[in-house]
Amino acid sequence: MFCAIRLELELPYASSLKDKRQTLRSLKDRLRRRNVSVVECDNHDFWQRATLELAVAAVSRGAAEEKREEVRRMLLNYEDLAILEWCEEFVKL
Numbered sequence: 001m002f003c004a005i006r007l008e009l010e011l012p013y014a015s016s017l018k019d020k021r022q023t024l025r026s027l028k029d030r031l032r033r034r035n036v037s038v039v040e041c042d043n044h045d046f047w048q049r050a051t052l053e054l055a056v057a058a059v060s061r062g063a064a065e066e067k068r069e070e071v072r073r074m075l076l077n078y079e080d081l082a083i084l085e086w087c088e089e090f091v092k093l
Helices: 017-033 061-076
Strands: 002-010 037-042 049-057 082-091
Touching: 002 061, 017 037, 017 049, 017 061, 049 061, 061 082
Parallel strands: none
Antiparallel strands: 002 049, 002 082, 037 049
């Protein structure tokens, strides 16, 4: 089972593309330490916007939902960003 998540993020404290990249690099590192694959897929040229796609793999739907909730809690507590949109899909391979 795997969960694909697409996020639209606002980075209200970013005042340049460099600030945005630093924030996203930190976020990606934290996610990868939790075994979550992440890629920036849109809004590359906007300072205060980012679109990320995440992939969470697990042995069961319950485990995937648990990991997804862990990711959601981490993102909600991340002070440098706001989640504007959260789309997810569970896929059984």
